[in-house]
Amino acid sequence: MKEKIKQLSKEYLSEVISFRRHIHQNPELGFEEYNTTKFIQEQLNNMGLTNHKVALKRTKTGVYVDIDSNKPGKTVLFRADIDALPLEEESNVEYKSNVKGVAHMCGHDGHIANLLGVAKILLQLKDSFKGKVRLLFQPAEEGPDMGGCVEVVNEKEVLNGVDFALGFHVYGAGNFGKAYFKYGPMYASFIDWDIKIKSNGGHCSEPHKSADPIIIGSQAINLFQSILTKIKSPLDNAVLAVGTFNGGSNSNVIPTEATMTGTIRTYDLELGRTIVSKMKSIMNSLCELYNGTYESNFLEGYPPLINNNQLTKFVMNETISLLGKDNVKEIDHPTFGCEDFSYIANEVPSCYFKIGIHKENEIEPLHHSGSFEWDDSVLETSMAVSANAIISFLNAITK
Ligand SMILES: [Zn+2]
Ligand SMILES: [Zn+2]
Known part of the structure; x- marks a missing residue:
């Protein structure tokens, strides 16, 4: 199974990179992700996932959709945040932001692309897992105000029937392609x-x-x-x-x-x-x-993000079998930064992990800086880690 997941991640990489670059060029601020939402819906439709719903009714932004194996089991939610920041992009990449003063300088463009790629992998492997996967493309992680997650969670529907949740962020301080996990408190x-x-x-x-x-x-x-x-x-x-x-x-x-x-x-x-x-x-x-x-x-504001230790241990071990011990790290200290995935982690046992994007001998990509840039070939790893976490977890807990 792990080999199959790796092979599919490789196969979908170029398409997923094109998703990321399209989103990067067309960034939108929190609660205004209208075209981003439309783009995600279009890609889901192309995959045959037409039963998607709007995640945040007030703004009609964000999307969630289920991939059901049609076999009894648990439901795991995987969340990607979709908003950009009010910053001017300084680098001159060919897919530079088309919008003055707005840019994907935290990596959420990669999170959207990753989850679309994961959807494609899961659809290919639907016969190989039990239960159900809910993919959530969440608006406004960066705010304004109290951010999008609390509203999405308060609407109740998104978490209906969800047993566990996973989330991921690209990690400027982490070594390229390595997966990082943290037991217990991760964000303040x-x-x-x-x-x-x-x-x-x-x-x-x-x-x-x-x-x-x-x-x-x-x-x-x-x-x-x-x-x-x-x-x-x-x-x-x-x-x-x-x-x-x-x-x-x-x-x-x-x-x-x-x-x-x-x-x-x-x-x-x-x-x-x-x-x-x-x-x-x-x-x-x-x-x-x-x-x-x-x-x-x-x-x-956001409550602290506390990872569930059992789930984190499980996902970390599965990632070690996927990438090898040297490519999986435990984060020693939490950060005093904040992350609104915590509203989900408050409701259901959750594991939030990171994938490093800092290449050796290159300058560390600084999140929320106008020069934030990263090599999106790392999405091959993030897709594999994400899909592997979902599938192995659903199969392990379903008796
Ligand atoms: Zn951020
Ligand atoms: Zn972020």
Whole structure:
């Protein structure tokens, strides 16, 4: 079976590369993936998979479709994100973005192409597996706002009957063609925040008569850092970043307000909420001390992405038998980045893996940079790993 999967991945590679390059040339931002959705639907129709449905009803973007072996078994979902970024492409590849200020600089063009290729492989091997595969082409992983996955999941239908889920990302920091797995936490949750400190303002020569938003804000920033070192356990990981701090316009005026914005990253949402409550305590205490007031907003974003250990172990072992031990790596540390596949992983046991795209002696492709570029022949490996994970898993758990 593994040899057959490898052979089909090789066979479909050039077509899948042409899919990727078409999508790369025609990028669309989150919640606006109209032509991308149409292209995916057309390719699925060409394969005879005409029973596809719209993934996100509000925008009519994204697609999902089932490949049913017509044999009893479990259902595994495989997700690809489909949106591009608001960035100008800097490289001069022949399939460069046709849209000014929009480009596939995270690799989601490759994720779409990969999943279309996987669909073709699965259709060829339909007699060799049990159960059902649901392919999900999900809009707006990069946002805006809360991103596409939470909406897709909240509509319920996509996860109906799904027992397990898989997802994959090309990996700029990973060696070309190697598969990377991570047990447990892989990506962080975020809580974005903004705080506005207010005062009546006044003249700097009479500091005792008005609260000073600059003093309150600067002391708050120092005390926020002590939440990380003195209030939470040193064994719990967290980031509390202040991204902006603005206030004042004149050298001798106490301003009427100062604003700060930032983000909190944790692998445990409860820890994030504890940090929020301590930030509020600090603001309350400082405002009481200096007679100021403040307003704040804390927006809870994507939850942490936690891989299911059993499923990850299974997929990792199957990938070792496919690619060999040297080509499969375990990621030691999670990242404080975020990934909205976490909404799916919150609902069903999931495994999110990566395939490296960094070639030896070449500069590391940096995701979200205008120069992000990678050799799409790696899709041969990603298709094989993806199809192999799906088929071997469905066959192993179906009694
Ligand atoms: Zn990204
Ligand atoms: Zn991405």
